[in-house]
Amino acid sequence: MSEKIEKLKCLIIGSGPAGYTAAIYAARANMNPVLYQGEQPGGQLTTTNEVENFPGYPDGVTGPEMMIELQKQAERFDTDVRNGWVTRVDFSGDVHKVWVNETKEIHCDTVIISTGASAMYLGLDSEQKYLKLGGGVSACAVCDGFFYRNQEVVIVGAGDSACEEAHYLSKLCKKVTMLVRRDEFRASKIMAARVQKTENIEILYNTETDEVLGDGQVVTGVRVFNNITNKKFEIPATGFFVAIGHKPNTDIFKGFLDLDETGYIKNVPGTSKTNVEGVFVSGDAADHVYRQAVTAAGTGCMAALDAERYLAAKDADFEVATSTYN
Numbered sequence: 367m368s369e370k371i372e373k374l375k376c377l378i379i380g381s382g383p384a385g386y387t388a389a390i391y392a393a394r395a396n397m398n399p400v401l402y403q404g405e406q407p408g409g410q411l412t413t414t415n416e417v418e419n420f421p422g423y424p425d426g427v428t429g430p431e432m433m434i435e436l437q438k439q440a441e442r443f444d445t446d447v448r449n450g451w452v453t454r455v456d457f458s459g460d461v462h463k464v465w466v467n468e469t470k471e472i473h474c475d476t477v478i479i480s481t482g483a484s485a486m487y488l489g490l491d492s493e494q495k496y497l498k499l500g501g502g503v504s505a506c507a508v509c510d511g512f513f514y515r516n517q518e519v520v521i522v523g524a525g526d527s528a529c530e531e532a533h534y535l536s537k538l539c540k541k542v543t544m545l546v547r548r549d550e551f552r553a554s555k556i557m558a559a560r561v562q563k564t565e566n567i568e569i570l571y572n573t574e575t576d577e578v579l580g581d582g583q584v585v586t587g588v589r590v591f592n593n594i595t596n597k598k599f600e601i602p603a604t605g606f607f608v609a610i611g612h613k614p615n616t617d618i619f620k621g622f623l624d625l626d627e628t629g630y631i632k633n634v635p636g637t638s639k640t641n642v643e644g645v646f647v648s649g650d651a652a653d654h655v656y657r658q659a660v661t662a663a664g665t666g667c668m669a670a671l672d673a674e675r676y677l678a679a680k681d682a683d684f685e686v687a688t689s690t691y692n
């Protein structure tokens with residue numbers, strides 16, 4: 367049997383820097399936000415070791431620590447942080463309907479989407495096996511590169527991310543082999559040139575992954591094939607890095623919100639507004655360009671301010687608490 371319908375002024379979906387920042391602002395503006403953490407509480411940063419580029423942490427901070435502090439800060443202003451996974455929405459009417467774990471139905475005046483993005487993988491069984499075992503497959507060189515110091519690694523991808531990560535790895539590892547599936551990079555010229563001239567990066571064009579090889583526990587190499595000659599060969603490696611892009615976590619919004627061809631939510635430029643009134647977006651769910659914790663936090667702030675302004679315009683009784691604008 368489904369639970370009683372709950373009514374909320376502000377629902378925040380997602381618990382990365384965007385979601386928690388939106389919560390801090392919304393809570394301080396009397397919007398009584400409820401935040402659902404989603405499948406990966408703390409978001410992508412919980413898989414990151416050291417965060418050195420978030421202003422205010424001169425000595426750096428680990429990703430998980432930063433997320434705990436952000437959660438505490440949101441809770442200090444009485445954000446109701448809950449475990450749960452939003453499985454369905456209906457933004458077709460005046461009331462925005464959201465279902466948590468398929469059972470709990472919530473009706474919201476405003477919704478702030480901060481569902482982020484997830485790294486994409488090739489989908490090979492062997493890749494998934496060693497990823498789950500924590501045995502040498504990673505989608506984040508900055509998080510895990512350290513473990514492969516002075517070792518040989520393989521990285522897949524030819525975009526800006528792959529170039530950035532390959533270059534990062536080249537400073538730690540003995541050798542980085544980069545697998546590029548076409549005969550050219552997708553990355554910007556400057557990023558591609560940087561890896562091309564790095565001595566310990568070997569670029570294999572027209573080369574794809576056939577299998578991640580291992581001893582059952584850890585990666586020992588990668589079998590690849592040239593997609594022109596179909597010739598297969600093995601590359602010894604202890605780490606296999608996948609840098610083929612990210613997928614925004616926006617599937618549940620399809621049909622209600624305008625998404626771009628990759629699934630990123632389209633926002634009205636310069637705002638957090640979506641095509642549905644009262645529904646706002648922040649963080650990586652709408653950002654394929656910057657994808658930084660600090661930019662996510664910034665857009666989380668924007669979403670809360672936009673939601674507050676929306677509520678104030680809609681309901682004269684809603685007292686604008688922050689008075690930071692107008």
Ligand code: NDP
Binds near residue numbers: 611612
């Ligand atoms: P992109 O979508 O730009 O690139 C993905 C790369 O992965 C492409 O080269 C693609 O190959 C390759 N790829 C995809 N699927 C497979 C597969 N199954 N097997 C092998 N290769 C595959 O993603 P990025 O994450 O690199 O970048 C996303 C956005 O973020 C871009 O706009 C980028 O410019 C930006 N960015 C900017 C940075 C900066 O300026 N400092 C840093 C990082 C990202 P193919 O080319 O053949 O399609």
